[in-house]
Amino acid sequence: MSDLRHHPPRRWSERIDGICWLPRLIDKARAHDAGTLGHYFFGQSPVDADLLKAGRIGYDDVLEAARSAPDDAGVLAFLEARSPGAGDRMRAWTANPGLIDRFTFALVDADEGYTTGPFATIVRALPGDAIAEFLRKVLPCKVKPTPT
DSSP, rough: OTTTTOHHHHHHEETTTTSSSSSHHHHHHHHHHHHHTTTTSSSSSSSHHHHHHHHTTOOOOOOOHHHHHHHHHHHHHHHHHHHHHHHHHHHHHHOOOOHHHHHHHHHHHTTTTTOOOOHHHHHSSOOOTTTHHHHHSOOOOOOOOOOO
């Protein structure tokens, strides 16, 4: 089970069959279901939305896949069955993510300690979950909260 209150999801650059961000999304889906998402987004992330749009799948598909498949390969197989060609379309997105997505990759890497330098120093100097709280206010959530 993924408990993202104590550690981050997998890094955005980890891949399943050539698809970046999907392992991270799976971790967030499982944490969402467990009520252990912490300050991470599931249903509000612009990168999630772009990957899902490319795959022609939705958050509900990812949740169902994460619930039914024991591993990443099973999740991808489920998504491919749900939307034939999803894997190829998500691999194409991986090869050329949008500008906002690339900026988000840099922000995530800075926040989670993968990078150093002036940008990372500024990001890590922000109070608590300032970025996450701001984004929660301006981005609509497309997933119902998990009952507690």
